Amino acid sequence: MAFFSKLKDRLFKSSSKLEEGLDAIIEDGGAEEVVETAQAPDIVAEESPVTEAVEAAEEPPAPEPAIEEMPVEAEPKPTPTPVKTSESAPIPTAPEAKPAEPAPKPGFLARLTGRSVAPTEVRRELDDDLLESLEELLIASDMGVDTALRVTANIAEGRFGKKVSTREIKELLAGEVARVMEPVARPMPLYPSKPQVVLVVGVNGSGKTTTIGKLASQFRGAGKKVVIAAGDTFRAAAVEQLQVWGERAGVPVLTAPEGSDPASLAFDAMTRAEADGADLLMIDTAGRLQNRQDLMEELAKIVRVIRKKDPDAPHNTLLVLDATTGQNAINQVQTFQKLADVSGLVMTKLDGTAKGGILLSLADKFGLPIHAIGVGEQIDDLAPFDPEEFAAALTGLGVS
Numbered sequence: 001m002a003f004f005s006k007l008k009d010r011l012f013k014s015s016s017k018l019e020e021g022l023d024a025i026i027e028d029g030g031a032e033e034v035v036e037t038a039q040a041p042d043i044v045a046e047e048s049p050v051t052e053a054v055e056a057a058e059e060p061p062a063p064e065p066a067i068e069e070m071p072v073e074a075e076p077k078p079t080p081t082p083v084k085t086s087e088s089a090p091i092p093t094a095p096e097a098k099p100a101e102p103a104p105k106p107g108f109l110a111r112l113t114g115r116s117v118a119p120t121e122v123r124r125e126l127d128d129d130l131l132e133s134l135e136e137l138l139i140a141s142d143m144g145v146d147t148a149l150r151v152t153a154n155i156a157e158g159r160f161g162k163k164v165s166t167r168e169i170k171e172l173l174a175g176e177v178a179r180v181m182e183p184v185a186r187p188m189p190l191y192p193s194k195p196q197v198v199l200v201v202g203v204n205g206s207g208k209t210t211t212i213g214k215l216a217s218q219f220r221g222a223g224k225k226v227v228i229a230a231g232d233t234f235r236a237a238a239v240e241q242l243q244v245w246g247e248r249a250g251v252p253v254l255t256a257p258e259g260s261d262p263a264s265l266a267f268d269a270m271t272r273a274e275a276d277g278a279d280l281l282m283i284d285t286a287g288r289l290q291n292r293q294d295l296m297e298e299l300a301k302i303v304r305v306i307r308k309k310d311p312d313a314p315h316n317t318l319l320v321l322d323a324t325t326g327q328n329a330i331n332q333v334q335t336f337q338k339l340a341d342v343s344g345l346v347m348t349k350l351d352g353t354a355k356g357g358i359l360l361s362l363a364d365k366f367g368l369p370i371h372a373i374g375v376g377e378q379i380d381d382l383a384p385f386d387p388e389e390f391a392a393a394l395t396g397l398g399v400s
Ligand SMILES: Nc1nc2c(ncn2[C@@H]2O[C@H](COP(=O)(O)OP(=O)(O)OP(=O)(O)O)[C@@H](O)[C@H]2O)c(=O)[nH]1
Pocket: 202, 203, 204, 205, 206, 207, 208, 209, 210, 211, 232, 238, 241, 286, 287, 288, 347, 348, 349, 350, 351, 352, 373, 374, 375, 376, 377, 381
């Protein structure tokens, strides 16, 4: 199944509150009108002032010059279930053509008389009430107050008092979403350093282990020699889980006795990865709540020890965020950034939320690259982040 279909299927498995909300906003207070031919293209094509607002937002940190980028799956990957294999397809780098929105239903008169008359659609004046409802809807989708206000203001700019249809408001919103997300949609950079050390951090259950397995599989598929270090030395179950993922990905997993110092495992793993000529060393870490000071300090120690071996390491520090945690993700980024110099994000569980607005909030606030998104629990359920696909899926455009 092509990735866009998968994303829209899964992102909206729990039904899009945003899409439904947009429909309701226009229907509430709108009136059915005849669709003009060559109807209102100006409202979509018009240059939006959001560019300025977005450009004025915090610039994402410039990456070191990368020689390569994270591979996009080029060939089918081993998957735990045969069902998935038949479904998996190379991840498209560009969104596929989106199915056209169904034509508006015939109006009351046409239905009554059975005669074909001009198609109609519900349109509503873009006024203060509409904008207020839109703001509330965006905030409820976890977009955050500041981002919601800015996006709404940009949509209103130059259009106040004009009439808009549901489709137009969705297209305008999708345009704003894509514009905010465009600068952060960047694959994980690959560097010439051998081994390139990728430290993976995040709170408990955010999806670190699963993401490491998926990434290792993709990198291996792209011809990289990958080694994984099981840095969660506190839980035997965590090590076992990582070993299962290592087997699925066909990648060795280095472990240390339960209860041993994770910083020392990281150091040993670097020595071993170097000796083995590995391209990438991915270090899993124990899930830690950002309010547990001791665990957070331990993470800082892992980074210090890694740097003794290679002052440029870790070359990537990936913060794995669970998209279903909502606004708490903001707090997680702030805390992990202080301790571990986060270089990029992976957003997991986008298949399990109807509140994808948190990604906008994060992009707007931090400008950190989103390297990949998780849309399921299987090994091929990780994809590059595509802002236009995401915008279309979030707003319900092209979703039948
Ligand atoms: N639906 C869905 N589930 C996911 C995704 N990524 C991870 N999961 C699930 O989330 C749960 C936690 O994932 P883990 O990879 O164990 O998370 P972790 O961060 O390593 O957890 P700790 O070791 O407890 O810190 C597992 O049940 C995964 O299958 C995703 O993209 N979509």
